[in-house]
Amino acid sequence: MTESDRGDTATSETLLEVRNLTKYFYERDSITDRLLGQNPVAIKAVDGLDFDIGRGETLGLVGESGCGKSTAGETLLRLQEPTEGVVRFDGENIYDLGSGELTKFRRNAQIVFQDPFSSLDPRMTIGETVRQPLDVHNWPRSDGNVGVERSDKQLRTARVKELLNRVGLSGDQFDRYPHEFSGGQRQRVGIARALALDPEFVVLDEPTSALDVSVQAQILNLLNELQDEFGLTYLLISHDLSVIRHICDRVAVMYLGEIVEIAPSEEIFTNPRHPYTEALLESVPRVNIDEKDRDIETLTGDVPSPRNPPSGCRFRTRCPKIIPPADVDLSQEEYRAVVTVLDRIRGRELDVEGAREFAAEESDGDVDDATVVDSILTRMLDVDLSAQPPHRERVREAVTAAVEGDWDRAEETLSTYRSLCEKVTPELQPGHTHPAACHLLDQPDDVERAIRDAEATAPDPAND
Amino acid sequence: MSEDILRVSDLSTRFFTNEGQVNAVESVDMTIERGEVFGIVGESGSGKSVTALSIMDLVESPGEITDGSIEYRNEDLADAIRDDHPHAVDGEFVDLLSVPETVHSGLRGTSFSMIFQDPESSLNPSLTVGEQIAEAVEVQRRASSRPRSGRARTQGVQYSLGSYIASTILPSKKFVTEESKTRAIELLELVGIPDPVKRADEYPHQYSGGMLQRAMIAQALAGEPDVLVADEPTTALDVTIQAQILDILADLQERTGMTIILITHNLGVIARMCDRVGVMYAGEIVERGTLEDVFVDHVHPYTEGLLGSVPDLEDVGGRLEPIEGNVPSLLAHEMGDGCYFADRCPRAMEECLHKPPDIEGEGSDEHVAKCYLAEHPYDESQALPEGYFEDRTMGEVTADETSSDETTEEMRGDD
Ligand code: SF4
Ligand code: SF4
Numbered sequence: 001m002t003e004s005d006r007g008d009t010a011t012s013e014t015l016l017e018v019r020n021l022t023k024y025f026y027e028r029d030s031i032t033d034r035l036l037g038q039n040p041v042a043i044k045a046v047d048g049l050d051f052d053i054g055r056g057e058t059l060g061l062v063g064e065s066g067c068g069k070s071t072a073g074e075t076l077l078r079l080q081e082p083t084e085g086v087v088r089f090d091g092e093n094i095y096d097l098g099s100g101e102l103t104k105f106r107r108n109a110q111i112v113f114q115d116p117f118s119s120l121d122p123r124m125t126i127g128e129t130v131r132q133p134l135d136v137h138n139w140p141r142s143d144g145n146v147g148v149e150r151s152d153k154q155l156r157t158a159r160v161k162e163l164l165n166r167v168g169l170s171g172d173q174f175d176r177y178p179h180e181f182s183g184g185q186r187q188r189v190g191i192a193r194a195l196a197l198d199p200e201f202v203v204l205d206e207p208t209s210a211l212d213v214s215v216q217a218q219i220l221n222l223l224n225e226l227q228d229e230f231g232l233t234y235l236l237i238s239h240d241l242s243v244i245r246h247i248c249d250r251v252a253v254m255y256l257g258e259i260v261e262i263a264p265s266e267e268i269f270t271n272p273r274h275p276y277t278e279a280l281l282e283s284v285p286r287v288n289i290d291e292k293d294r295d296i297e298t299l300t301g302d303v304p305s306p307r308n309p310p311s312g313c314r315f316r317t318r319c320p321k322i323i324p325p326a327d328v329d330l331s332q333e334e335y336r337a338v339v340t341v342l343d344r345i346r347g348r349e350l351d352v353e354g355a356r357e358f359a360a361e362e363s364d365g366d367v368d369d370a371t372v373v374d375s376i377l378t379r380m381l382d383v384d385l386s387a388q389p390p391h392r393e394r395v396r397e398a399v400t401a402a403v404e405g406d407w408d409r410a411e412e413t414l415s416t417y418r419s420l421c422e423k424v425t426p427e428l429q430p431g432h433t434h435p436a437a438c439h440l441l442d443q444p445d446d447v448e449r450a451i452r453d454a455e456a457t458a459p460d461p462a463n464d
Numbered sequence: 465m466s467e468d469i470l471r472v473s474d475l476s477t478r479f480f481t482n483e484g485q486v487n488a489v490e491s492v493d494m495t496i497e498r499g500e501v502f503g504i505v506g507e508s509g510s511g512k513s514v515t516a517l518s519i520m521d522l523v524e525s526p527g528e529i530t531d532g533s534i535e536y537r538n539e540d541l542a543d544a545i546r547d548d549h550p551h552a553v554d555g556e557f558v559d560l561l562s563v564p565e566t567v568h569s570g571l572r573g574t575s576f577s578m579i580f581q582d583p584e585s586s587l588n589p590s591l592t593v594g595e596q597i598a599e600a601v602e603v604q605r606r607a608s609s610r611p612r613s614g615r616a617r618t619q620g621v622q623y624s625l626g627s628y629i630a631s632t633i634l635p636s637k638k639f640v641t642e643e644s645k646t647r648a649i650e651l652l653e654l655v656g657i658p659d660p661v662k663r664a665d666e667y668p669h670q671y672s673g674g675m676l677q678r679a680m681i682a683q684a685l686a687g688e689p690d691v692l693v694a695d696e697p698t699t700a701l702d703v704t705i706q707a708q709i710l711d712i713l714a715d716l717q718e719r720t721g722m723t724i725i726l727i728t729h730n731l732g733v734i735a736r737m738c739d740r741v742g743v744m745y746a747g748e749i750v751e752r753g754t755l756e757d758v759f760v761d762h763v764h765p766y767t768e769g770l771l772g773s774v775p776d777l778e779d780v781g782g783r784l785e786p787i788e789g790n791v792p793s794l795l796a797h798e799m800g801d802g803c804y805f806a807d808r809c810p811r812a813m814e815e816c817l818h819k820p821p822d823i824e825g826e827g828s829d830e831h832v833a834k835c836y837l838a839e840h841p842y843d844e845s846q847a848l849p850e851g852y853f854e855d856r857t858m859g860e861v862t863a864d865e866t867s868s869d870e871t872t873e874e875m876r877g878d879d
Contacts, residue, residue: 064702065673182790212507212729217773218787224783239702246775246784269777277662283707284777285732289759301658302672318704354661359636361646379653 015201015233016053016076021085022046023068023075027307042165044306045071047257048085050428055200058227058234060265062241062280066303067254069237073203076235077109091202107137110194112187114206119190120178126189127174130160133196163192168222184215188222195226201233208243220246241284245269253277256314257306263434273436275321279431300336312422313438317343322421323439330391335417337383341395342414350376350402350410369403376403423454468537469690469723470519471557472497473530477518478796485796488514488527490747493822496539496691501717501724503734505770506744509791512727514695515744519725520578521560521568533559538575538690573603577684581696583676586683593679594664597648598640600686605644652684655712674705679806681712688720695727710736731774735759740830743767744840746792746804753831761827763833765809786820803835807853809838 023046030036044143046068053059061069074080076087078094087094094105113119120129133139134156141152150158161171167188178186187207194202204223208216220243226232238244244251245265252262255275261274272278282296299318304310310317324335344350359367359375376399385392394413401410420439426448428435443451466600477489478843489511496502506512517523519534519754535557545563546553552562560568572578580586587596605830645664652660656679668676684692696712698706714737716759717724734741742752743766751764762768774784792799803809809816814870815836823838825831832838 064704184790212791213731214507214769214787215790217775217784218788220775221783221786240702242775242777280705281777283703283712285707285730285736286777287731287735287759287771287774288758289735291732292755296707298711299704300708302674302705303702316493349659351659351662354659358646358649358661361642380658457541 003008008423013055014052015090016051016235017056017058017075017086017088018049018051019086019088021072021075021079021087022083023050023071024083044257044309046075047218047309048270049252049254051252051259051262053201053233053235056227056231056232057250058236058248060244060251061235061237062239062244062251062301063253064239064280066256066306068257069254070205071164073111073235073237074170077111077203078105086296091356103137107133107142107197108199109201109203110199111203111205112190112194112207114209115127120186122178125177126164126169126176126181127157127160129178129189130163130196131156132191133193134159137197139197143459150422159196160192163196164189166226167195170220180181183211184218187211187219191219191222191226195230198230199232201235203235203237205237206239207236209238209240216243223247239270241281247460253280256303256309258314258437259428260315260438261434261436262428263436267434269436273434273441274315274317274438275319275440279320295334300340310422312419313426316419316421319421321440322419324419325416328417330388332381334385334388334391337385338382338391338395338414338417339419341380341398342411342417344380345398345402345407345410345414348407350380350399352376353405355403356381369400373399414421420451420454424450466497466499468495469498469609470537471533471535472496473533473535475515475518475534475551476530477514477523477527478530480527483795486794487747487796487799488794489518491532492744492749494749494752496632496723496725497740498690498723499717499721500735500739501714501726503741504725504727504744504749505729505731505734505736505741507729507770507791509746509794510744511747511794513695514742515645516578516695516725516727519691520572520576520693521565521571529561533561535540535559536571536575536691541571541575565691573600573689575687575689577687577689577692578693578695579677579680579697580686581662581699583673583680584668586680587676589668592665592667593652593671594648594666595640596644597651597664597679597683597686598644599854600683601644601647601651602640604687637796648682648686651685652679654685654716655679656708657682671732673701674708677701677705677709678712681709685716685720689722691723691725692717692725693725695728697726698733699728699730705760705824706733713737719728731759743770746799747794748804748834750805750835751825751831751833753825754828757825757827757831761825761831762833763825763838764833765811765837766805769808805835806848811842812848812852813843813847814848 024044028040033040049072051059059071063069066077071080075082082095089109092101097105104356114298124132140155157174161174164171164173166265169185169192171190178189181189202384207223208219211219223234223321227234236244236247248265250262250264251268251275252259253268254260255276261268261272269281272281279297279299283292285296286294296321299320301318304314304317313319316322320332322336323338325331328335330338344376355376356367356372359371363371373396377396379394385395398413400409401413402459424439424447426437426439427444428437429442429444470490472494475489475492476487479486479488489856492515494502502510504515513739514523514527523529535554537556538558539556542553542556542558545558545567549563552559560571568832575865649660649664652664657663657675666678671679685727697713698709701709710733711726716722726733729735738755740752741758743758743764744750745766751767758767759771762771762809766787769785769787773787775784787808792804792807799854801819803812803820806812806816812837819832820836822832822834823836826837
């Protein structure tokens with residue numbers, strides 16, 4: 001992909017360019033582990049993000065817990081070092097900055113954290129808290145200004161009072177301690193502190209998640225005003241789609257460390273393209289008296305672990321639109337049921353012993369394999385496959401193999417059901433104003449090629 | 465309309481703290497029908513969680529239920545108690561606040577169950593999930609194995625309390641029979657846990673957040689309760705998992721006919737689940753009625769403010785209309801005699817300095833609001849002068865909020 005076609009419509013000048021931003025954490029990485037010959041396990045918290053943020057723009061990063069959005073925010077401020085990738089702020093790669101330039105970057109790029117309770121030092125007055133960045137950066141001398149009539153300390157105090165007033169507190173509250181403040185007020189302190197050095201860019205990491213809705217509304221309004229007044233650029237990280245929609249110009253949706261869709265806010269919310277975005281939007285309960293009658297298709301299962309993300313499309317284990325092979329004539333529901341069995345067999349997770357125990361308990365005695373297979377099938381398949389005799393037989397065959405302990409054969413038996421979505425990784429379309437990484441949409445050439453290759457090598461189920 | 469299962473009248477719960485008396489729940493009235501999902505919505509410090517704890521008899525010192533009645537319809541219990549405590553019984557109803565403490569708390573698990581925002585609060589980390597659910601099944605078995613008549617039932621209830629305590633304090637597998645373990649597995653399956661047999665043998669830390677929430681629901685269902693009190697059951701969960709859990713609750717409610725009292729700050733969750741709803745502010749239910757009464761025909765400015773604060777998923781832009789100011793302290797000596805919302809209310813009038821009673825509003829005949837606007841429209845000539853309340857609180861603002869914050873934190877514990 002070339003750098004100009006990342007699917008952003010921001011016509012304004014770019015302030016921040018993020019390319020292939022990757023952050024892995026490693027488990028089992030101690031010396032003992034290495035001595036024992038254990039390979040470290042990578043947790044792929046953030047896996048290859050590309051996006052731009054225009055000057056004065058608000059980009060939203062939305063996703064569920066564990067999707068990597070907060071790690072992304074911290075890494076692009078260099079509060080954590082990346083595993084790979086480049087972040088250019090005003091054209092300069094922040095990971096290459098020398099210490100002087102890094103200090104300058106830190107002044108210019110600030111963060112507001114979710115929890116106003118733990119992010120403030122309880123032993124510092126709020127005045128000191130807001131002043132701290134001014135002290136650290138030796139303001140105003142660092143701006144080339146020296147007070148003529150007033151000392152640095154007086155200038156700083158005046159600046160802090162101005163900031164406190166601006167965020168809706170009072171300069172008189174300078175000497176108060178955080179515990180004397182409500183949650184909303186503490187978040188205002190956090191915002192005043194972030195703005196102390198007049199930054200250009202602020203990462204807002206779940207800034208209102210710990211607050212009550214009426215207070216949240218106050219803070220959101222404040223953030224909007226401050227942005228207009230100081231020409232701020234925001235990256236808003238949130239799990240709350242309503243907040244995202246209210247504040248953001250553009251939105252990137254993350255799932256398991258990757259961006260699956262990115263587009264102007266309006267587009268994402270009125271015309272989502274990725275099945276995950278659709279499901280996410282659908283899941284939010286509306287404040288509306290007809291809400292009870294709104295049918296929603298809830299996603300099955302949990303988010304898989306980032307230690308071992310699913311191959312291909314990472315959303316495929318929960319996707320309500322996963323693509324069956326062309327010759328598998330099952331409904332989505334039936335196909336999902338079969339694929340779930342396949343996934344469980346592949347992970348060697350089918351609980352054969354449990355099923356045996358349970359069946360024994362129910363029938364008060366020893367049970368043969370066939371009974372165990374039945375028990376697994378009735379319990380696992382929440383969809384009745386009896387209208388699909390050949391498929392039902394195939395699944396039974398696979399489960400029987402698993403019950404007999406021959407997992408490889410079990411897996412092989414169902415291999416013809418493998419979806420394209422697991423074989424080839426979908427990508428965001430370069431140059432598109434609204435890219436989404438899903439095989440249901442047009443895919444870039446290299447992906448299309450990979451799809452053709454995968455299909456060419458796939459065994460033909462008809463001859464099977 | 466179906467029959468009432470719970471009638472809460474004039475319920476007041478106070479906390480006696482160093483700073484003074486905190487009126488966490490103030491004369492709450494509500495009637496809950498069998499088989500409905502009744503919602504209580506409010507922000508932190510509104511008293512919604514303390515209301516739930518009061519119903520469950522889980523209020524802990526320095527808190528105390530100081531007034532009111534909680535009448536529970538249960539014919540067997542009424543029969544069992546009538547002789548000893550005639551004043552507590554009214555037909556099929558038993559006032560849980562007039563019977564001995566052990567009877568009220570003994571109903572926990574069997575008649576009333578509770579699930580919390582944080583599953584760790586009800587699951588023991590050192591026991592497997594299956595054992596804990598099996599224990600809950602055992603408690604129920606023992607309670608109901610007693611003859612369902614006369615005093616024996618009361619004793620059964622007391623006994624079940626004893627075993628409840630024993631089983632939580634002295635974790636011991638000897639309580640768990642094969643039968644109850646099988647039932648535990650069935651319950652895990654019922655709440656949608658895959659591989660329930662294997663999962664039953666795992667410890668809580670091996671579960672994901674959504675799975676733990678399911679396990680806690682399974683545990684709460686083990687006693688086949690009449691009433692399930694769910695306090696912010698999905699607040700800690702991601703939206704896709706929240707949708708699953710709400711589905712499960714709705715489905716279980718339909719299948720078992722149990723009654724659910726759902727406590728949440730999330731108006732969307734209320735809209736999705738509830739038939740009727742009460743809005744709490746500063747310890748009071750300030751407005752209640754059907755979903756439509758509250759969402760569409762609301763009269764109380766706090767209800768309006770709450771609805772106006774929520775960013776709309778289906779409509780962008782525009783300023784939110786937050787409620788200015790902060791929640792009052794709830795300290796008895798600071799609460800004053802007027803409407804508790806008056807200092808934040810954009811339409812406060814002279815008469816609001818006297819506490820408004822429940823006044824019927826438009827919409828269904830259950831719709832009431834503690835607000836004079838239900839009686840007559842806003843009368844500008846009666847408006848309180850600008851800054852009326854500021855004069856009284858200015859300079860003390862932060863001090864007031866301080867105490868409010870601390871005391872509310874102290875008392876809510878899990879709000
Ligand atoms: S690639 Fe397949 S599994 Fe992934 S979102 Fe698209 S349809 Fe669903
Ligand atoms: S009673 Fe008066 S102050 Fe209270 S909410 Fe109604 S109008 Fe506002």
